[in-house]
Amino acid sequence: MRYQFRFQDGRKWRHNVELQPQEEDRGPSPLPLWTRLDFHQCMHCPLSPESTPNCPYAALLVAPVEMLAQSPSYEQVEVEVRSRGRETRQSTSMQRGLGSLVGAIGATSDCPHMRLLKAMAWFHLPFSGSDETLYRVFGTYLLGQYLRGQRGLSADWSMGGLREAYRNLRLVNLGMTNRLRATMVEDSGPNGMILLDLLAADTLYSLDQYEGELDRYFTTFFE
Known part of the structure; x- marks a missing residue:
């Protein structure tokens, strides 16, 4: 899958998300310090720095962080996503575009807590809303x-x-928000992660207290 960002000043930036990343896809060598596993390591991470020196999720974010760190979250961009023979375009904020991209990257990473999302990555839906995310999950x-x-x-x-x-x-x-905040100048990266967390929180709430958000789509099943 390929993401392309077109900025208002005419700049373009492309990034490929490999559904089955190979070793060469896991960022440049040597990787920057902020990708080290013990740099703001997630409190529930089951990996150890001895066996896994770099965070597998962070290592895949090096190129997006380097290119997009100087762009504020409110900047308007044109985002084009090509995946499985389809093309999706949307005029949106850097925050939302980056949130969609890093979500796809995370789902294809080797982070142990992201394993459940790998199947969804094969059928990635850019810029999905709450109902769409809940349906797919x-x-x-x-x-x-x-x-x-x-x-x-x-x-x-x-x-x-x-x-x-x-x-x-x-x-x-x-x-990941804490990790990116510690290394980035502008806020588009952290805000992209916060956007993902809002979707995750919304999905978790629906799991714990489902109130029929999707029922209207399944009326024929209730006959």
Whole structure:
């Protein structure tokens, strides 16, 4: 998948998100100090600096951070996303465009707490809203449980595992926000992460206290 940002001064910047990143896709060598695992490491990170010197999520953010760090979150940009033979364009703020990009990057990283999002990354939906995110999260998780059952594995139909995963995801977003704040001049990177956290928080709330947000789309199922 490819993201292209077109700035108001005519500049363009492209970034490819590899759905199955290879070693050469994990950033330049040597990686900057802020990608070190122990630099503002997430409080619940199961990795150790001895075995994993660099945060696998942060390592994939080096190019976006270097290019976009000087752009304030409110700057208007044209974003074009090409994925699976489709093209999506939107005029939006740097914050929202960067939030969509880093969300895709995180889902393809080797961060242990992002593993659940890998399936969603294959069917990435740029700039998705709350209802769209909730639909994709529920659908992806439940399909995954069905496929587990088809293989004779236990299935989590109560979605308790999904709740735990999204609690962990919120902590990852917090950790990455702290990491980016410590290294960036402008606020577009941290604000992009905050946008992701708002979506994660909204999804977690719906998991814990579902109030029929998606019911109107499924009326035929209730007949």
